[in-house]
Amino acid sequence: MDQKRVYKVVLTGGPCGGKTTGQTRLCTFFENMGWKVFRVPETATVLLSGGIKFSDLTADDSFKFQENLLKTMIQIENTFFQLGESNTRNCLIICDRGAMDASAFISKEKWDLMMATNGWNNVELRDNRYNQIIHMVSAANGAEDFYSTEDHACRSEGVELARELDYKAAAAWVGHPYFDVIDNSQDFESKICRMIECICQKLGIDTGDRLRASSRKVKFLVKGPLPSDSEFPPFQDFDVVHNYLQTKAPAMQARLRKRGQKGHWSYIHTIRRPKMCGQVVEVKTQLTHRDYLNMLAQRDDAHFTIFKRRRCFLINNQYFQLDIYREPGHPRCRGLMLLETYTALSGEELKNILPHFLSIEKDVTGNPDYSMFNLSLREEWNTTGSKYCYNLHDYALAGMANGGAPLMSDKNRDVCAAKAAMPKKQLNGIEGCRIVVNDCNNIQTNGFKNGMSYPRNGVNGTINGIDNKNNASQERNGGINGGINGIAKHENGIKI
Structure with missing residues (x-):
């Protein structure tokens, strides 16, 4: 059985961006697949609902507020992260905003001071703490007719201020390796579906035609x-x-x-x-x-x-x-x-x-x-037996055998490269013209099911990787990101 997965995603964005609805829909979607879902509440809303008003805070008070907000957020999140690790099921943890959001509300100089004072750094708080960041663009930016703050007790921003806050919220996460922006270019239902699919892509879950067609790189x-x-x-x-x-x-x-x-x-x-x-x-x-x-x-x-x-x-x-x-x-x-x-x-x-x-x-x-892959090759691309990969989605076409020996002649590799763009027969889920010895007509019949060999400390089974028990800032299994449009098996035999 594949190891359990714990995936931490931050939903952020400006006012009226669909975060609340998105959390609910995301929760339902993954629970239906058998996952355990935790929803980390927005720390700022918890504190502001207690009577704190930014307008009443001095510059020093504002700094201390953001510092304590961040400390509180980290502690609350850590509680949910630990629960996710101890749970027996695959676990999705949805954070309503994350650590870097606080940087949008103070100057860079004060943020750097806060980092130094508390021994924090941006790489740990932004890149290592969460698996994926989803920015839900505010309705004030592209869907103005739907912008409203009536249902949010702690929100009173006008459209212009909402746009500014939306940009700051997005800019705070620039640099995260898996950062996606969900805009208002389509209707709200499509926006929510794009958000769910975006997470499924990174997890390697095939959603078929249930959600919007995937964006491409x-x-x-x-x-x-x-x-x-x-x-x-x-x-x-x-x-x-x-x-x-x-x-x-x-x-x-x-x-x-x-x-x-x-x-x-x-x-x-x-x-x-x-x-x-x-x-x-x-x-x-x-x-x-x-x-x-x-x-x-x-x-x-x-x-x-x-x-x-x-x-x-x-x-x-x-x-x-x-x-x-x-x-x-x-x-x-x-x-x-x-x-x-x-x-x-x-x-x-x-x-x-x-x-x-x-x-x-x-x-x-x-x-x-x-x-x-090709740019990094030491050899010239036109040499005999070159490992040059003609098809970016098929590294078997690079002509590599065990130990790096060429599997095919230049002539046959060129034929394979030409055929790679043509419709292919499939056997056991693997496309034809994949592993060749003398020509492109031999089809790999094993489906590579039993042919994989993993590097030491690498992937265990098909999904989970290194158990980072010794690094508190990198939660166990916390860095697992499935590839775009990948396929993943999940615990309890569920296959999407």
Whole structure:
């Protein structure tokens, strides 16, 4: 049986954004799947309902209020987190706002002072504490006719102030590795469904046609030089280090990511498996520093270590990540900048949401030349037996056998690359033209069911990863993030 999962998600947003309804619907959805769901109340509402008014607070009082609010929030959340760990079922913990929301209401200087005074840091409070952040955009931004504060005893903001608070609430979370913005581009029911599906995507739960069609990741090549910092909206910069790991299964990819600011780091182990039933299975597990170092010993020498500066920013309710590749690395990465976002838009609508201050050279979505797997290869792509991956969703096409020996000739690999885009036969849920020896006509019949080999300290079964018992700030199983459109089995035999 797969290990139990505990998944912590923050629902945040400006006034009248649908957080309350979203929590209720999310709770019902996961309880129907057999999960235990905990709902952490909004700490600010609890305190403000006791008679506290911001208008009555001095500057010093306001600072102390936010500091104590954050301390209270952390303690309340920890109670629910511990209950989630001790529960026997898969557990979803929904936090009505989270630790970083407090930073939206005080200056950066005071926030930094609060962090230093209490021994906190942004990486722990933002990146390591929660698995996913969902920002529900206020109705004051895009659905003004539906904006109202009548049903909220602690809310009295006008539309303009509500927009400002909405932006601040979103900006507070810029930089979290799994941050999604749910805007008002569609009706309210669709907004709620998008929110639920967004969480299911990260968990690796297949929702079929019950919810809105998934947004996709799009990627653009950015032409240098990089604009000055003043051209950007408020942003967060991170140092990111990627290492690919050795795997025994030719159709599986494993990598480590180290991501941090000012010496504080978070660590993620990712396993990507073959395409099954039209979906890519990608499992992400949060690691402790110790586990990261242990797994780093398994790095694949066929790949360079990838060093990036990742700039995260928000424009017009669209969240972007700009990856700026750094030395050392292969010359093909020199000066490389790639912009990524998730969206359901296409054509002119997609073009209109892109940052105008960046020089977008071309759309490289799905182009294997710009996959990190290929970019990190030490060898040249046109060499005999190259591990170059022609299909981003199928690493078996990279031509790797156990130990890295090529499985097919250049000619046959080219044929496979051409066929990869064609409709494929399926057997046991695995598409044809996947593992080949001499040609593209051999279909893997085992469904890879028994062929997986996992790295030490890696994924246990299909879902859960490292048990971080020794790190209080990284709750056990707390870093598990299923890949986009993945497939996950769950406890009690429930399969979505």
